[in-house]
Amino acid sequence: MRSLQTGALTLGSIPVDPPVVLAPMAGITNAAYRQLCREQGAGLYVCEMITSRAVVERIPKTFAMLRFDPGETVRSVQLYGVDPDVMAKATTILCAEFGVAHVDLNFGCPVPKVTRRGGGGVLPWKRDRLAAILTATVRAAEPFGVPVTMKTRLGIDEQHETFLDAGRIAREAGCAAIALHARTVKQAYGGEADWTRIAELVASVDLPVLGNGDVWEATDALAMMRQTGCAGVVIGRGCLGRPWLFRDLAAAFAGRPAPALPTLGEVAAMVYRHAELLAELDGETHGLRDLRKHMAWYLKGFPVGGEVRRALSTVESLAQLAGLLATLDADVPYPASELGSPRGRQGAPRGRVVLPYGWLDSDCLGDADIAEAESDASGG
Secondary structure (H helix, E strand, O other): OOOOOOOOEEEOOEEEOOOEEEOOOOOOOOHHHHHHHHHHOOOEEEEEEEEHHHHHOOOHHHHHHOOOOOOOOOOEEEEEOOOHHHHHHHHHHHHHHHOOOEEEEEEOOOOHHHHOOOOHHHHHHOHHHHHHHHHHHHHHHHHHOOOEEEEEEOEOOOOOEOHHHHHHHHHHHOOOEEEEEOOOOOOOOOOOOOHHHHHHHHHHOOOOEEEEOOOOOHHHHHHHHHHHOOOEEEEOHHHOOOOOHHHHHHHHHHOOOOOOOOOHHHHHHHHHHHHHHHHHHHOHHHHHHHHHHHHHHHOOOOOOOHHHHHHHOOOOOHHHHHHHHHOOOOOOOOOHHHOOOOOOOOOOOOOOOOOOOOHHHOOOOOOOOOOOOHHHOOOO
16 A cells, blocks of 8 residues: 655644644644543644633633643644734734644634625635635734644635635735635535635635544545545544544555454543543533543444443543443444444525624625624634
């Protein structure tokens, strides 16, 4: 098996090898989960999204999210906001006070409570506001030598695409790369990602493009790069309950044989390792409560009885977790039926995208102000 021949991916002065990025996922990619994935072999691990307004106002809950384990040599944060000045101030704080070495900007969130205020995936429709935010953020990060990247979608819907203009604007503003989730805001997480549009962006912009969407297995990542020419891949829902996907990706990019799929016993060991890291991060009680939402993903497709599943979904201590995991049949093979199948949020495309009044009347915001959506931000 030969390795995929690609140029080295660098973001500013940061090498990303393999060219794989753990996507920021709200409530998921805290320091514990990032460490778990890093132990498997991911290239870059992005902290769950934080809001620029909360950083500037020094909200304790937001600052508590900015925790990094000692092995996290590159501190990467995704920042959300709609105001250029606030984004710049937040970036300065992150770089100067938290040692953040990479800032990613969220212009992909499809959540209605965000889009109705002109944020997330609908903001790139206003080309002037996008340019102002990117330019201000890049300038704020520049004295620290910190690269700025952005993540976006194809557009609001098929009639209101923005990704090609977003790529041009990102290049002109000095961004180090652009990640494209190959769905529209209207699609949300439904339907299929259109990788041909990633190839369009690659062909249109002199900037590293990272592909995102429907990468469920390591072979999908290789296929995406071969079909689109993208410089790397962003992994989101595909790793839910499967942090070993990064081990598989590292092997695939190195041209090594695919590792054996984990047995139920090996998955149980991963669950316990995850629990230990969460307990170290937030204490045993809170950490085990946070683990509960991961259980269905870890056990998806395995023949585990309903009673045990329910007990694991309400687990309260490491001792209780260890006892429950010990009841599982460690030799059960990984369910092959789960390979290549979607994980996490799905659902049908939205009937319509919720937008501010008159949002589509012009692709420029001009001097008008827009309501701050930062306190409601979620997802990407």
